[in-house]
Amino acid sequence: MPDLAAPLPYFVFDFDSTFTQVEGLDELAEIALTGRPDQAEKVAAIKALTDQGMAGEIGFQESLARRLALLGAQRQHLAPLVARLQGKVSESIRRNGDFFRRYADRIYVVSSGFREFIEPVVAAYGVRPDHVLANTFTFDDAGNITGCDASNVLSRDGGKIQQLRDLQLDGPVYVLGDGYTDYQIREAGLAKRFYAYTENVSRPSVVAHADQVLPTFDEFLYQLKLPMTLSYPKNRIKVLLLENPDARAAELFRQEGYQVELVAGALDEDELLARIEGVSILGIRSKTHVTEKVLAAANRLIAIGAFCIGTNQIDLPEAMRRGVAVFNAPFSNTRSVVELTLAELIVLARRIPEKNPKMHQGEWDKSAKGAFEVRGKTLGIIGYGNIGAQLSVVAEALGLKVIYYDIAEKLQLGNAHKAVSLEELLPQADIVTLHIDGRPENQDFFGAQHFALMKPGALFINNARGHVVDVPALAAALRSGHLGGAAVDVFPHEPKTNAEAFESELRHLPNVLLTPHIGGSTAEAQRNIAEFVPERIMQFINSGNTQQSVNFPNILLPAQQQAHRLIHIHANVPGVLARINNVLAQHHVNILGQYLKTNELVGYVITDIDKAYDQDVIQALREVEHTIKFRVLY
Numbered sequence: 001m002p003d004l005a006a007p008l009p010y011f012v013f014d015f016d017s018t019f020t021q022v023e024g025l026d027e028l029a030e031i032a033l034t035g036r037p038d039q040a041e042k043v044a045a046i047k048a049l050t051d052q053g054m055a056g057e058i059g060f061q062e063s064l065a066r067r068l069a070l071l072g073a074q075r076q077h078l079a080p081l082v083a084r085l086q087g088k089v090s091e092s093i094r095r096n097g098d099f100f101r102r103y104a105d106r107i108y109v110v111s112s113g114f115r116e117f118i119e120p121v122v123a124a125y126g127v128r129p130d131h132v133l134a135n136t137f138t139f140d141d142a143g144n145i146t147g148c149d150a151s152n153v154l155s156r157d158g159g160k161i162q163q164l165r166d167l168q169l170d171g172p173v174y175v176l177g178d179g180y181t182d183y184q185i186r187e188a189g190l191a192k193r194f195y196a197y198t199e200n201v202s203r204p205s206v207v208a209h210a211d212q213v214l215p216t217f218d219e220f221l222y223q224l225k226l227p228m229t230l231s232y233p234k235n236r237i238k239v240l241l242l243e244n245p246d247a248r249a250a251e252l253f254r255q256e257g258y259q260v261e262l263v264a265g266a267l268d269e270d271e272l273l274a275r276i277e278g279v280s281i282l283g284i285r286s287k288t289h290v291t292e293k294v295l296a297a298a299n300r301l302i303a304i305g306a307f308c309i310g311t312n313q314i315d316l317p318e319a320m321r322r323g324v325a326v327f328n329a330p331f332s333n334t335r336s337v338v339e340l341t342l343a344e345l346i347v348l349a350r351r352i353p354e355k356n357p358k359m360h361q362g363e364w365d366k367s368a369k370g371a372f373e374v375r376g377k378t379l380g381i382i383g384y385g386n387i388g389a390q391l392s393v394v395a396e397a398l399g400l401k402v403i404y405y406d407i408a409e410k411l412q413l414g415n416a417h418k419a420v421s422l423e424e425l426l427p428q429a430d431i432v433t434l435h436i437d438g439r440p441e442n443q444d445f446f447g448a449q450h451f452a453l454m455k456p457g458a459l460f461i462n463n464a465r466g467h468v469v470d471v472p473a474l475a476a477a478l479r480s481g482h483l484g485g486a487a488v489d490v491f492p493h494e495p496k497t498n499a500e501a502f503e504s505e506l507r508h509l510p511n512v513l514l515t516p517h518i519g520g521s522t523a524e525a526q527r528n529i530a531e532f533v534p535e536r537i538m539q540f541i542n543s544g545n546t547q548q549s550v551n552f553p554n555i556l557l558p559a560q561q562q563a564h565r566l567i568h569i570h571a572n573v574p575g576v577l578a579r580i581n582n583v584l585a586q587h588h589v590n591i592l593g594q595y596l597k598t599n600e601l602v603g604y605v606i607t608d609i610d611k612a613y614d615q616d617v618i619q620a621l622r623e624v625e626h627t628i629k630f631r632v633l634y
């Protein structure tokens, strides 16, 4: 870490694949060879030579000479090349352009690439031509690029070392680059530190020699406590994804620059406790329980993503008290559960769970006994939420009569009839299906007295949560023959992974269809969930938007240009907003926009303030009484 009271070190940047995302010569080859049949082959050969040179496998001069011979480029290709490179400046360098303009005196770009394309690209960032050290092309009279100026030290092996010697910089030098030749400057004793820059390409032989690895330029600025655009480097945000959400989720988080770690199954409390430290985003599905103890150990947790609908597995009030926002995917898999339920009620009505295994054993049991059409029968839906209500509409289309019961007032859809109690619904229904949520009060919601109220021969379906049904009572109702059959997708105790055995007293009962909690397990649902949840979480992290959070007051404040955004989460006690605003007033900070919303436990304030503020105000805001979490977003 430099002593920033002293003059800054000199920063020596490589250009190709560091300042820009790509290699200039590779891009030039693509432009020059456009439309030629051998384009792909030649570009591939040039790229291979670039890599060999960068990794130190062949000498730099050999790599360069061989690439130029293959190139066939002309002067007229340089303007389109510059335009292309201007659009391919590394993302984190682009967003921290102010740094380059502000410290232009201390910045050099030293590259074995070519001045003709480097100078105009870095000039837009305030880097002066005399601080660009690079090769130059040679041309023939027809404008063909014939090679490079051989008198330039950078065209030779060890060129960067010699160039740094010639520069005679009068202070410590920090080199940032992706290539072996960048490391060699440090090896030769001409740089104090070498940072392997891996935002665009990571070469093991280079990373192995680095003092530090930089996944982004934000990380460099953060480590050196230099001014930066983001308040925190995204590469420091760790995501732990459990229970196999669709691969798209990890892809989206990685695209955002986060570090992602995957665990195939669920984790129990002890296992999660061992892994939660340092995690900023935890992704789970229905099986991992996020308890008070886990939340207490989660020292960096910002958000939990439930890659499913149910959130009963999360201690939501405790998450709230700790300022951890929870998001789920309330709609993405509802259709899948509806389709499964429809399939099940027909399959049960035809007694297929009994007939199918018999067929596999060679037994031909053709009979109509106990089989019925569902048309005209009554479907009793308990829990008329997103799934229950959608099922109601589709079931009516099949010719079922629908009766439903919900503790909340719900709009009845189609010709569905509302029952005021379970006692009213159960004796009327030929098929009863549960779609209530798994809140703790619903533990053992449906028991022996409810099965007794059902019609003899009626069917029972539970695709909601295992613990809402008294399973021994269900087994007894099936064994006694009172119920005609059941389909069950969810169980009080479910295996954590596919490697564990499934135990239940429902196994081996007649006309019982058992499925391994697959109500939402379709390609469509999983893909939708894997897009929806990361999007919500990233919106929360980047802009403070808590829309559709399960446990946080929902706020959406439009982004303000030229503002800093402060996020303040506090215990919901009187006077906190006044205290926040007192601190801002005392520090003469101008508020550009502000929004407060509270729920029973927490208050959530987004404040946009003027660009100009001193650092003391941030500390003072952190110290406001009853603060749970405070973040500067940008």
Ligand SMILES: NC(=O)C1=CN([C@@H]2O[C@H](COP(=O)(O)OP(=O)(O)OC[C@H]3O[C@@H](n4cnc5c(N)ncnc54)[C@H](O)[C@@H]3O)[C@@H](O)[C@H]2O)C=CC1
Pocket (backbone or CB within 6 Å): 309, 310, 311, 330, 333, 334, 337, 382, 383, 384, 385, 386, 387, 388, 405, 406, 407, 408, 410, 435, 436, 437, 438, 442, 445, 463, 464, 465, 489, 490, 517, 518, 519, 520, 521
């Ligand atoms: N098997 C699977 O793979 C899946 C299971 N689920 C489960 O299905 C549940 C329901 O999902 P959604 O319809 O999307 O949720 P939702 O929240 O839209 O609907 C739940 C409804 O149940 C009602 N309710 C809750 N407790 C009740 C009670 N004791 N008596 C009567 N009504 C009650 C609520 O008022 C609400 O209207 C989820 O919470 C989840 O546990 C969801 C998706 C997939």
Ligand SMILES: O=C(O)C(=O)COP(=O)(O)O
Pocket (backbone or CB within 6 Å): 285, 286, 287, 307, 308, 309, 310, 311, 333, 517, 518, 519, 520, 521
């Ligand atoms: O969405 C839900 O609540 C579900 O029960 C689906 O759970 P899963 O993602 O399959 O563990």
